[in-house]
Amino acid sequence: MEDPVHVYVIGTAGSGKSRLTAAFHRWMKEHAHDVVAVNLDPGAETLPYSPDVDIRDWIQLSDVMERYELGPNGAQVMAADLIALRLGEIQGILDEYRAPYVLTDTPGQTELFVFRESGRVTVELLAPGRSCILFLLDPFLAKRPSAFVSLLLLAATTSFRFGIPLLHVIPKRDLLKGEELERLLAWTSDPARLEDDLASEKADMVNQMSVDAFRILDAMGSMTPAVAVSSETLEGLEDVYAWIQEVFSGGEDLTAA
Numbered sequence: 001m002e003d004p005v006h007v008y009v010i011g012t013a014g015s016g017k018s019r020l021t022a023a024f025h026r027w028m029k030e031h032a033h034d035v036v037a038v039n040l041d042p043g044a045e046t047l048p049y050s051p052d053v054d055i056r057d058w059i060q061l062s063d064v065m066e067r068y069e070l071g072p073n074g075a076q077v078m079a080a081d082l083i084a085l086r087l088g089e090i091q092g093i094l095d096e097y098r099a100p101y102v103l104t105d106t107p108g109q110t111e112l113f114v115f116r117e118s119g120r121v122t123v124e125l126l127a128p129g130r131s132c133i134l135f136l137l138d139p140f141l142a143k144r145p146s147a148f149v150s151l152l153l154l155a156a157t158t159s160f161r162f163g164i165p166l167l168h169v170i171p172k173r174d175l176l177k178g179e180e181l182e183r184l185l186a187w188t189s190d191p192a193r194l195e196d197d198l199a200s201e202k203a204d205m206v207n208q209m210s211v212d213a214f215r216i217l218d219a220m221g222s223m224t225p226a227v228a229v230s231s232e233t234l235e236g237l238e239d240v241y242a243w244i245q246e247v248f249s250g251g252e253d254l255t256a257a
């Protein structure tokens with residue numbers, strides 16, 4: 001059997017990472033794709049899925065606060081760093097499952113996984129060459145064109161940090177009006193539309209910086225089409241799965257007999 005594909009769900013706080021992990025895990029199981037759910041968020045109080053591997057079995061935020069005499073934010077940072085020390089054990093459990101897909105929910109605050117060394121070490125140690133990212137562009141942070149560009153910048157930075165394939169995902173599509181969804185999707189599939197909408201925003205400093213940032217993203221080839229999903233209705237998950245197949249097997253189903 002080939003090594004599993006690791007799919008990391010990354011996004012800003014509250015963007016829907018845990019809900020998407022739950023929904024995609026369910027969707028995969030319903031479609032007979034064997035998958036393991038991993039929770040790498042030591043700060044998660046409750047989860048909408050039962051993780052097969054749970055970092056909280058080794059690292060609890062309350063213990064970290066007490067042991068290192070830290071406040072809640074310092075403890076989050078320390079806990080995120082401590083993840084790297086548990087990778088051997090995590091790998092051991094994953095080896096026992098031997099599932100073709102590993103779906104990983106990451107810490108609430110994006111920077112804990114994206115900018116601290118332990119995130120990069122995790123991806124490199126667990127599955128070098130067979131990992132990808134679902135990057136959530138929270139529609140409720142990104143309704144204005146310049147705000148959308150900020151999120152795309154964060155996605156591009158994440159892509160640089162890890163150097164692995166990244167899919168833009170617009171979560172919570174069931175909460176969006178038809179025209180809102182259409183606009184958000186168009187902003188990635190047709191960058192000229194985003195450029196036009198940026199041009200019609202108030203021309204202040206933020207807008208000017210967003211126009212410049214947009215041009216850089218476009219020139220770098222970072223304006224790749226987004227997939228819109230709902231963790232409520234499971235809409236769009238098939239497209240996410242198809243993207244993973246495309247990346248790792250040129251479109252052939254990895255779990256096909």
Ligand SMILES: Nc1nc2c(ncn2[C@@H]2O[C@H](COP(=O)(O)OP(=O)(O)OP(=O)(O)O)[C@@H](O)[C@H]2O)c(=O)[nH]1
Pocket residue numbers: 011012013014015016017018019020041107108109171172173174175229230231232
């Ligand atoms: N209707 C709807 N609500 C969603 C969806 N995804 C997320 N939500 C809402 O967004 C909230 C946050 O979702 P989570 O999955 O906990 O987000 P998260 O990124 O894991 O949050 P943190 O780990 O705390 O940063 C949920 O409690 C839901 O209310 C979706 O697809 N549809």
Ligand SMILES: [Mg+2]
Pocket residue numbers: 017018019041044105107108
């Ligand atoms: Mg979460």
